[in-house]
Amino acid sequence: MAEQTVSIYRSMKDLPSTHLLGTGTPMCSGCGGLEALNQLYDIIGNKSVFVNAAGCMTLLSVYPFTPFRGSWLYTAMASAPAGAQGVRDALDILIQKQRMSADEDMQVVVLTGDGAAYGMGLSATSGAMERNLDFLYICYDNEGYGNTGQQFSAATPHGAKTATSKGPRGYPGFKKDLFAIWAAHNPAYVATVEGAEPVDLARKIEKAMTMKGPRLLIALSPCPPGWDYDPKETVNVGKLAVKTGVWPLKEYIDGRVVHTKIPRERKPVEEYLKLQGRYKHLFEPQRNEKLINEIQDKVDRYWDSIDL
Amino acid sequence: MYRIRFHGRGGQGMKTASRILGTAFFLEGYEIQDAPRYGAERRGAPIFAYVRADDQPINERGIITNPDLVIVADDSLVPVPAAGVLTGVDEHTVLLINSDESVDTWKHRLNISCKVFTLPAEAEERAELRFIGATCTGAAARLLGKISREALQQAIKQELADLGEAVIDKTLAKALAAYDHMKNHEGCIQTGSETDASDYTKPAWINLPFDDARVSAPDIHASANSVEVRTGLWRTLRPVIDYERCNKCWWVCSTFCPDGAIKVSGQTPEIDYNHCKGCMICVAQCPPHAIEAVSEQLAQQQEAEQETSS
Numbered sequence: 001m002a003e004q005t006v007s008i009y010r011s012m013k014d015l016p017s018t019h020l021l022g023t024g025t026p027m028c029s030g031c032g033g034l035e036a037l038n039q040l041y042d043i044i045g046n047k048s049v050f051v052n053a054a055g056c057m058t059l060l061s062v063y064p065f066t067p068f069r070g071s072w073l074y075t076a077m078a079s080a081p082a083g084a085q086g087v088r089d090a091l092d093i094l095i096q097k098q099r100m101s102a103d104e105d106m107q108v109v110v111l112t113g114d115g116a117a118y119g120m121g122l123s124a125t126s127g128a129m130e131r132n133l134d135f136l137y138i139c140y141d142n143e144g145y146g147n148t149g150q151q152f153s154a155a156t157p158h159g160a161k162t163a164t165s166k167g168p169r170g171y172p173g174f175k176k177d178l179f180a181i182w183a184a185h186n187p188a189y190v191a192t193v194e195g196a197e198p199v200d201l202a203r204k205i206e207k208a209m210t211m212k213g214p215r216l217l218i219a220l221s222p223c224p225p226g227w228d229y230d231p232k233e234t235v236n237v238g239k240l241a242v243k244t245g246v247w248p249l250k251e252y253i254d255g256r257v258v259h260t261k262i263p264r265e266r267k268p269v270e271e272y273l274k275l276q277g278r279y280k281h282l283f284e285p286q287r288n289e290k291l292i293n294e295i296q297d298k299v300d301r302y303w304d305s306i307d308l
Numbered sequence: 309m310y311r312i313r314f315h316g317r318g319g320q321g322m323k324t325a326s327r328i329l330g331t332a333f334f335l336e337g338y339e340i341q342d343a344p345r346y347g348a349e350r351r352g353a354p355i356f357a358y359v360r361a362d363d364q365p366i367n368e369r370g371i372i373t374n375p376d377l378v379i380v381a382d383d384s385l386v387p388v389p390a391a392g393v394l395t396g397v398d399e400h401t402v403l404l405i406n407s408d409e410s411v412d413t414w415k416h417r418l419n420i421s422c423k424v425f426t427l428p429a430e431a432e433e434r435a436e437l438r439f440i441g442a443t444c445t446g447a448a449a450r451l452l453g454k455i456s457r458e459a460l461q462q463a464i465k466q467e468l469a470d471l472g473e474a475v476i477d478k479t480l481a482k483a484l485a486a487y488d489h490m491k492n493h494e495g496c497i498q499t500g501s502e503t504d505a506s507d508y509t510k511p512a513w514i515n516l517p518f519d520d521a522r523v524s525a526p527d528i529h530a531s532a533n534s535v536e537v538r539t540g541l542w543r544t545l546r547p548v549i550d551y552e553r554c555n556k557c558w559w560v561c562s563t564f565c566p567d568g569a570i571k572v573s574g575q576t577p578e579i580d581y582n583h584c585k586g587c588m589i590c591v592a593q594c595p596p597h598a599i600e601a602v603s604e605q606l607a608q609q610q611e612a613e614q615e616t617s618s
Contacts, residue, residue, distance in 0.1 A: 013558070024537035025537075028585075030351075030589060034566040035589075038568045067532055069531040225350075230588075235592065
């Protein structure tokens with residue numbers, strides 16, 4: 001059993017008011033992924049090495065500029081967890097050889113998008129968990145290959161329009177349940193977070209930081225250009241993802257899944273879908289009742305199936 | 309050969325504008341090349357697109373440094389060095405700029421003798437911004453004088469086929485209005501001179517001694533030095549805090565700002581305008597609605613006036 005800790009983040013007012021991550025990054029205006037990363041980094045702190053797979057956030061550190069206060073390593077799309085293994089081993093060896101003191105040790109943090117996490121990098125992540133690598137994994141999930149113009153990925157939800165699913169029914173596949181796939185490896189910690197729910201997010205990363213072993217977080221990251229909405233709506237979209245039950249906030253700890261914020265009276269998914277241009281074809285020119293119901297049913301079935 | 313360079317911000321439809329113009333040229337029987345330049349910049353950041361059109365095969369490649377026509381969708385890009393709006397502009401170049409200010413103001417301000425045309429800035433709403441590209445294309449097509457109204461219409465329908473009738477209709481209306489608006493200046497753009505490989509001059513490199521990275525590139529050891537990048541230049545709207553109405557909740561705007569551009573000192577939030585990209589999340593989320601969105605252009609004018617009066 002993990003030790004029961006009391007969170008210092010009881011309310012919004014406990015959240016940090018100054019921010020560690022540097023401004024001036026080339027992320028889009030209103031980026032939901034950057035919003036989540038900013039909040040996470042405040043708590044992870046500067047004693048960290050980021051291992052970044054190719055994706056939108058590779059552009060955080062474009063030579064000679066970086067928003068990070070610690071080191072950063074860039075890897076190919078499928079291999080960030082393998083890169084993290086190398087960094088972790090190097091730190092361990094430096095400490096063992098006393099070329100670095102134990103209190104100078106750093107958190108090794110993998111940062112990838114959903115293209116790498118749900119698809120290309122899944123095998124490397126599986127291997128890292130199998131080896132019980134001591135690392136944090138942050139996936140900013142904007143439900144498509146956002147960096148190259150929002151082609152669909154294994155994280156794209158059913159019915160969403162992407163650059164490669166433009167038909168009247170949108171993306172025919174279904175979003176992969178990465179939380180369940182990761183949890184099936186029985187790592188130390190898995191959680192879903194959302195930048196629009198900062199207290200829940202702060203408590204989860206705070207908890208993950210006290211643990212050893214593989215700790216993985218998926219941040220649903222509303223994406224103004226990819227999901228096609230005005231950048232000012234990022235937080236509203238994120239909040240609605242939680243309130244409609246589309247994005248369940250939960251954690252896997254000690255072999256159990258716990259829901260951390262339960263929308264007791266779920267709003268209809270329609271409210272979430274309507275805000276985003278990628279679902280416009282569900283409402284115009286005619287309302288696609290069947291597809292809207294299909295999406296609603298899937299959400300309802302999820303919440304009916306779990307034991308709250 | 310016509311060499312046309314487009315400047316805009318990500319989200320203003322300039323890449324699409326260049327495609328429409330290229331296709332319209334093609335429909336008129338021209339050899340064409342159209343290509344946006346991809347970089348590490350995003351919505352709101354400066355973007356570039358290039359069109360070449362000729363009645364014979366085009367062998368020239370790459371970015372256009374000697375343009376016959378420069379199209380600027382957003383006049384706030386002119387002073388941005390990274391946008392390079394004036395690169396290679398000489399007396400034969402025509403400058404088409406989307407601006408509230410007069411042609412004379414721009415000629416005086418930029419100290420240029422070339423032809424300048426303005427389009428009235430009409431996008432008050434951000435949702436309208438994406439149609440600026442259409443207006444620019446319509447005006448450019450008429451200034452070039454080689455593209456018929458029909459070819460322009462067909463090119464728009466062809467390029468935007470995926471976006472549905474409503475978007476096509478709106479784009480057509482905007483582009484054709486601009487096309488008609490420029491009728492007195494039809495064909496005022498001259499093709500530039502042909503270039504030859506033998507004209508190539510090497511760029512003026514500055515040779516630096518090969519030092520150890522710790523000496524030659526000290527910045528890579530600096531932390532959080534991205535603050536040197538002024539992403540505040542991306543902004544078209546500016547959030548302004550009304551401190552009378554701010555209820556000092558001290559976390560909402562600061563926590564939700566994706567760029568960490570709102571700091572709270574004491575209990576007072578302060579927006580870092582050098583880095584705020586103008587997403588307006590703070591405006592949408594502030595509980596007592598104490599943050600207002602104002603036009604960046606207007607805000608800058610007011611600042612300039614205050615400066616001169618004080």
